[in-house]
Amino acid sequence: MTMTADICVYGGTPAGCVAAMTAYDEGASVILIEPGRWLGGMLSAGIKPRQDCPIPAAVGGLTRDAVFGFGDNPRDVLRAFHDWIDSADITVVFEHRVRSAERAGNRITAIQLETSQPDPWGVPLPADASVPDLEIRASVFLDASYEGDLMARAGVPYRTGRESQDDFHEDFAGVRPVTNWTAIDPYAAGELLPLLDQDHGLPVGARDDYTQAYNFRFYVTTDPARRAEITPPAGYSAADYELVRRYVEHLGDDLEALRGIFPGWLNSGEYNYQRASLVTNAPLGVSREYQDGDWNTRSRIWRRHIDYLRGLHHFLSTDPSVPEAFRKETAAYGLDKSIFPDTDGWPPQLYVRVARRLDGIYTLTHADVVNRTDPEDSIGLALFGVDVYPVRRIAQRDPETGQWGVATEGDMFIGGHLGTGRPYPVPYRAITPRQADCGNLLVPVCLSATHIAYAATRMEPVFCVLAESAAVAAVQALRDRTDVQRIDVPKLLTRIAERGQVTGWGTHADV
Structure with missing residues (x-):
């Protein structure tokens, strides 16, 4: 036709x-x-x-x-x-x-x-x-x-991806200095933890194929009349969230900081990515594959954002390493299906920035x-302003002490909203x-x-x-x-x- x-x-x-x-x-x-x-x-x-x-x-x-x-x-x-x-x-x-x-x-x-x-x-x-x-x-x-x-x-x-500083004479282009460096061991049995990217080792200002994080702008509620349960994904394993466990241990009983992981940043009624948190409500690094990917790749990445959020919610609601008060708070949340009734509370569009x-x-x-x-x-x-959410989460040594830690890279907010x-x-x-x-x-x-x-x-x-x-x-x-x-x-x-x-x-x- x-x-x-x-x-x-x-x-x-x-x-x-x-x-x-x-x-x-x-x-x-x-x-x-x-x-x-x-x-x-x-x-x-x-x-x-x-x-x-x-x-x-x-x-x-x-x-x-x-x-x-x-x-x-x-x-x-x-x-x-x-x-x-x-x-x-x-x-x-x-x-x-x-x-x-x-x-x-x-x-x-x-x-x-x-x-x-x-x-x-x-x-x-x-x-x-x-x-x-x-x-x-x-x-x-x-x-x-x-x-x-x-x-x-x-x-x-x-x-x-990201141009280099030299391509268009932009001081803030390319790979950026790390942010959110946290003294967390990024390895287990000599292997990089899940939810981390292997550092490509390119210098600040270099061109690469990464781009800033995507996420959902979602609503949660504890109201039974509007609450859609957030269930764990198929094949859920707490081991996939070992980085989260270590970050939770680092934060201790700081409930406000823990909320930066989930639900994230309360933006304007909906929750957004909390860029000041080492770990938050969306995976990092996968947007690079989405940019020029086919719809097999994009569909997989879209679902990965959903399954990551489901698994994160389940981990923070059930794992004994999480402070009890925060476990109970997180477990009470479900998606607000009154906002997105067609999709059981899930936003119908991934935020492809x-x-x-x-x-x-x-x-x-x-x-x-x-x-x-x-x-x-x-x-x-x-x-x-120039508003770039984190691009990667990588293992990074402290340049002064040599201690291993975990950091984000690429985050910028130059000039603020105006x-x-x-x-x-x-x-x-x-x-x-x-x-x-x-x-x-x-x-x-x-x-x-x-x-x-x-x-x-x-x-x-x-x-x-x-x-x-x-x-x-x-x-x-x-x-x-x-x-x-x-x-x-x-x-x-x-x-x-x-x-x-x-x-x-x-x-x-x-x-």
């Missing part, structure tokens, strides 16, 4: 929904493809629409006028996204993902989809269980997925983040492949940025803003029958300004 539209938007993330509504508003026919069965991505899975937006005045368009009004309860946000898309004449294809792409010259002519039904807890279908199904034909494509799969299947160049990144016409770097550049083709503002205190522009060229690479694709989520710059830009309101501008550009390319690289950019900037986008901060007082 073949379906056809003017614009194909891949990914029902918040950005994908904004792009689809924008293209529809601009008069194009639209197909929106979502590999799962839920719209709204991370905003339907724990993050609040305004949560990563410390300067609301820097946000305009549909993000401000629609998405920001969807509420704070993920269940309500999910419903709002579905109702919003249902209000328009947009064809939505659920439970399908891109399998391959056809090209003619520098243009995508069609994409082939495969089935991708998630399991009852939201885990994506493995590649081996998927079968080819639909074909989608469109004039212009937008990749609004967190993984950049359409971009990759179309053969467009992209980056993964970064995966592939377009290698496009313009690459955002730390110089952009700190306002050392002034691009003339800004299509929206970004406004957060970054430099002044929003920075994201140019149209940063969502645009080179013309020879693809003339009818725009990438507003997996945009062209270094690992450092992406860590500041990767916020849902920013993705939504860029997606609205991308959709306007896509419709302009459609009508002008030209490549996205050859559109009239001043005309684009005029139109997005008419739609209420904020693309510069010159008339605003610094925050």
Whole structure:
């Protein structure tokens, strides 16, 4: 079966929904493809629409006028996204993902989809269980997925991992000094403990293929009416949590520090990764495999995040090495199934903080983040600090005493929530492949940025803003029958300004 539209938007993330509504508003026919069965991505899975937006005045368009009004309860946000898309004449294809792409010259002519039904807890279908199904034909494509799969299947160049300090002259790039060093023996019988990575030994500033940790933004409750029991995974062994046991022993009876392991950091009603804790509610090191992995790999890693959390909860609830008061506190918790009723309390989206990144016409770097550049083709503002969660957990000797310990590496929060205190522009060229690479694709989520710059830009309101501008550009390319690289950019900037986008901060007082 073949379906056809003017614009194909891949990914029902918040950005994908904004792009689809924008293209529809601009008069194009639209197909929106979502590999799962839920719209709204991370905003339907724990993050609040305004949560990563410390300067609301820097946000305009549909993000401000629609998405920001969807509420704070993920269940309500999910419903709002579905109702919003249902209000328009947009064809939505659920439970399908891109399998391959056809090209003619520098243009995508069609994409082939495969089935991708998630399991009852939201885990994506493995590649081996998927079968080819639909074909989608469109004039212009937008990749609004967190993984950049359409971009990759179309053969467009992209980056993964961490650049070196020298690649883009970024002082904070590459391998970083360790954090959270703790005097814990990382070995048992001469073998590295589970939950630790073997140190690759690269120096500070070197390039590697790691990226920051993923996790779930989840809710827990002790209310029997809402509580879904957290059961141990199949094959659970306390030995797999020996590092946790040693860390618990190190912390002693400090209940607040123990809560940093589980549930973690209470962010805005939901629990997040506690970056100040050596061990917390998500595994480290596995995101590197997810970035460019197939769906067998990704499905396994997604489930590993679930099973790790299940095993961690069981260990902390039952193991005699854990202080009794904390055992009882942890055992009382279950997932709050009233928040995520479709998946028995598990969030329907793993927080994929970064995966592939377009290698496009313009690459955002730390110089952009700190306002050392002034691009003339800004299509929206970004406004957060460089926010990188831990990348690895490794065995590490104390450089002074030589004592073995365990540490995390990669954690950074440069500039805090306000970054430099002044929003920075994201140019149209940063969502645009080179013309020879693809003339009818725009990438507003997996945009062209270094690992450092992406860590500041990767916020849902920013993705939504860029997606609205991308959709306007896509419709302009459609009508002008030209490549996205050859559109009239001043005309684009005029139109997005008419739609209420904020693309510069010159008339605003610094925050």
